[in-house]
Amino acid sequence: MKPMIRNNICMNCHPGGCAAFVRSWIGRMAETAPSLASAAIAADRTPPKAVLVLGGSTGYGLASRVAAAWGFGASTVSVSFERVPDEKRPGTPGWYDTEAFDREAAAAGLVARSFNADAFADSTRETVIACAKELHLAFDLVVYSLASPVRIDPKTGTMYRSVLKPLGKPYSGINVDVWTGSLSTATIEPATPTEAEGTVKVMGGEDWRLWIDALRDASVLAKGAATVAYSYIGPEHSWPLYRSGTIGAAKEHLERTAAAIRASLSPLGGSAWVSVNKALVTRASSVIPIIPLYVSALYKVMKERGVHEDCLDQIVRLYRDRLYAAPPVPTDAAGRIRLDDLEMREDVQAETTRRLRAVDASNSGALIDLDGFRADFLQAHGFEVPGVDYSAD
Numbered sequence: 001m002k003p004m005i006r007n008n009i010c011m012n013c014h015p016g017g018c019a020a021f022v023r024s025w026i027g028r029m030a031e032t033a034p035s036l037a038s039a040a041i042a043a044d045r046t047p048p049k050a051v052l053v054l055g056g057s058t059g060y061g062l063a064s065r066v067a068a069a070w071g072f073g074a075s076t077v078s079v080s081f082e083r084v085p086d087e088k089r090p091g092t093p094g095w096y097d098t099e100a101f102d103r104e105a106a107a108a109g110l111v112a113r114s115f116n117a118d119a120f121a122d123s124t125r126e127t128v129i130a131c132a133k134e135l136h137l138a139f140d141l142v143v144y145s146l147a148s149p150v151r152i153d154p155k156t157g158t159m160y161r162s163v164l165k166p167l168g169k170p171y172s173g174i175n176v177d178v179w180t181g182s183l184s185t186a187t188i189e190p191a192t193p194t195e196a197e198g199t200v201k202v203m204g205g206e207d208w209r210l211w212i213d214a215l216r217d218a219s220v221l222a223k224g225a226a227t228v229a230y231s232y233i234g235p236e237h238s239w240p241l242y243r244s245g246t247i248g249a250a251k252e253h254l255e256r257t258a259a260a261i262r263a264s265l266s267p268l269g270g271s272a273w274v275s276v277n278k279a280l281v282t283r284a285s286s287v288i289p290i291i292p293l294y295v296s297a298l299y300k301v302m303k304e305r306g307v308h309e310d311c312l313d314q315i316v317r318l319y320r321d322r323l324y325a326a327p328p329v330p331t332d333a334a335g336r337i338r339l340d341d342l343e344m345r346e347d348v349q350a351e352t353t354r355r356l357r358a359v360d361a362s363n364s365g366a367l368i369d370l371d372g373f374r375a376d377f378l379q380a381h382g383f384e385v386p387g388v389d390y391s392a393d
């Protein structure tokens with residue numbers, strides 16, 4: 001099997017490769033788990049016993065699930081929305097990642113339940129609550145890691161779409177075709193008011209709040225439960241497209257929602273956090289225009305300086321050095337957890353910006369990490385995973 005790539009989207013995936021990819025993350029936890037447990041003990045923090053991950057099949061959500069299960073021995077419940085394989089087409093990678101996770105968890109004696117369902121639907125909340133009651137789980141950590149192009153509002157039935165566009169005026173930037181290395185200028189037209197509103201409905205905090213309220217009202221949240229949702233800020237030169245654009249407005253809504261959730265969890269002694277994570281190649285982020293050039297330059301600089309991290313490294317650091325470290329949880333002035341601290345380090349940003357200004361078709365191989373970008377993208381689809389026989393039937 002070979003990857004079938006059209007317009008930067010990988011149309012297929014390799015089931016065995018997806019499973020091997022998940023196993024590689026689980027394998028890495030063997031080394032890391034003792035540091036997670038000992039950090040929690042040293043900080044006098046109780047590690048999570050039952051973790052719900054919304055968007056737990058790929059990317060940051062899968063990393064959150066793997067680190068909770070193999071780092072703390074937690075029972076995990078995941079909701080994700082993946083294409084189920086049929087006779088004509090394979091499923092999406094998260095389908096096979098989840099199968100692999102469940103299989104490995106069962107072999108390791110870990111409790112794991114996975115639901116392939118629309119997380120935005122009230123019926124999915126009811127299913128998860130029923131599952132928690134059946135398994136006698138009280139979630140002490142709820143990770144909100146959804147990245148979706150659409151959401152149907154469960155109250156009105158209206159479908160909203162999210163778009164990644166600037167607000168107010170067009171944005172032009174340099175796009176790299178990561179498969180050929182060719183560079184071109186791309187212009188993205190500003191979002192319409194409907195698109196801007198839709199993006200906040202899909203990627204803002206409304207659904208996160210509905211989840212936490214439903215779990216709290218059903219008494220399936222543990223005393224002192226924490227919830228965390230993931231956000232991104234990035235360097236100032238990307239703000240016209242990202243942070244000051246449609247997705248940034250949704251992320252600001254998500255960040256404001258954390259404060260509201262924190263207040264609603266206070267009777268339980270609970271907490272709500274937004275964690276600003278590093279830019280990484282995932283299925284969601286790889287389709288964003290213009291950003292791949294920045295990510296490729298960033299990868300090269302961070303790898304050269306020995307500070308590159310992937311989703312799993314980031315989440316291990318989230319658990320070990322932030323959520324389950326000695327209180328208080330370290331945050332920026334706006335109360336956000338910052339896992340993008342290494343990405344945003346002054347020397348890393350200065351060198352990344354220098355390369356973005358200098359790059360052209362002749363030097364892209366030396367200045368930016370297109371190989372690293374491609375490898376992460378392919379591995380997220382089960383390709384180029386070490387140890388997999390891709391010539392097998």
Ligand SMILES: NC(=O)c1ccc[n+]([C@@H]2O[C@H](COP(=O)([O-])OP(=O)(O)OC[C@H]3O[C@@H](n4cnc5c(N)ncnc54)[C@H](O)[C@@H]3O)[C@@H](O)[C@H]2O)c1
Pocket residue numbers: 054055056057058059060061079080081082094117118119120144145146147148149230231232276277278279280281282283284285
């Ligand atoms: N990738 C990055 O560079 C980056 C950086 C910082 C923050 N983030 C944030 O992290 C979060 C996760 O993004 P990712 O990059 O890991 O993406 P991803 O595409 O790897 O994961 C998205 C997850 O959402 C699930 N999902 C989508 N629609 C769903 C639905 N309707 N119901 C149930 N599940 C659904 C998918 O099945 C998958 O599990 C997002 O909020 C994103 O903005 C990403």
